Amino acid sequence: MAPGLSHLIKNLKLYACPLSMRGEKALVKVLAVDVELCVGCERCALMCSFNKYKVFNPRRAAIHVVKMEPGIDAPVFCTQCGACIDACPVGALYRDPKTKVVFVDEDKCNGCGTCVIVCPYGAIHVDPVTKKAFKCTYCGFCVDYCPQGALRFVEAEEALWLKRKNVARSLTASPTLARKLWWRPPLR
Numbered sequence: 001m002a003p004g005l006s007h008l009i010k011n012l013k014l015y016a017c018p019l020s021m022r023g024e025k026a027l028v029k030v031l032a033v034d035v036e037l038c039v040g041c042e043r044c045a046l047m048c049s050f051n052k053y054k055v056f057n058p059r060r061a062a063i064h065v066v067k068m069e070p071g072i073d074a075p076v077f078c079t080q081c082g083a084c085i086d087a088c089p090v091g092a093l094y095r096d097p098k099t100k101v102v103f104v105d106e107d108k109c110n111g112c113g114t115c116v117i118v119c120p121y122g123a124i125h126v127d128p129v130t131k132k133a134f135k136c137t138y139c140g141f142c143v144d145y146c147p148q149g150a151l152r153f154v155e156a157e158e159a160l161w162l163k164r165k166n167v168a169r170s171l172t173a174s175p176t177l178a179r180k181l182w183w184r185p186p187l188r
Contacts (some may be wrong), residue, residue: 029153033075033136035148035166040073042064042165044142044151051141052134060127062136063151072170075151078102078123078136084115092133104133 027040042065045058053060063077080102085093092108093115111131115124124135143151154162 018117027170030079030156030159031077031136031143032152032154032159033166034150034152034162034163035072035074035169037066037074037148038073039148039150040067041144041147043147047145048136048142050137053129060129060134062123062134063142064122068170072120074166074170075142076121077142078119078121078122080118080138083120084124084133084135087114087118089114099138101136101138103137104135106130106132128149 022143022182044059044063045065045166046056046059048061048063049055049057049059052062058064063075066074068074080095080100081103082095085095085102088109089112090108090110090112092105093102094105096103109132111126111133113133115133116126119153124133126132127134137151143153146152
């Protein structure tokens with residue numbers, strides 16, 4: 001097992017709870033998405049990669065648009081949970097004490113990918129060119145360029161409502177999944 005991974009597994013419940021329950025002050029605003037507004041244009045990913053690397057390449061972005069059928073496109077980005085921090089064997093990930101956002105110290109990062117393995121959202125990845133971990137830092141560039149307003153910074157309560165709405169929509173939009181959820185055993 002990778003160094004740091006055993007510590008992460010032992011404290012998995014700690015990472016699943018909100019920052020406030022860990023004795024940390026929560027973020028003032030969080031990045032949230034309304035999947036009903038997202039049209040899957042990937043402008044957020046293009047602008048993210050341009051902001052960081054000066055190229056328009058969604059594979060190099062910190063936000064990724066997952067295209068699901070029928071008609072649901074959902075941007076996936078880091079929620080700043082911090083599960084990657086203790087998992088990093090070289091200590092390249094840290095939480096900024098002021099903003100509570102998780103950052104990557106590129107000078108320390110060796111591109112091992114342990115953070116990728118432990119991320120519960122698939123939001124962190126190793127850049128194919130720099131070979132360093134890359135994740136969302138809440139810079140807001142994607143929010144500024146989302147033509148539909150699907151991405152925005154909101155208070156925690158509104159983010160909670162949006163998450164619940166997105167889950168409900170994804171469940172009801174998939175007829176196969178809905179049949180499985182509402183399946184009743186046959187009468188005898």
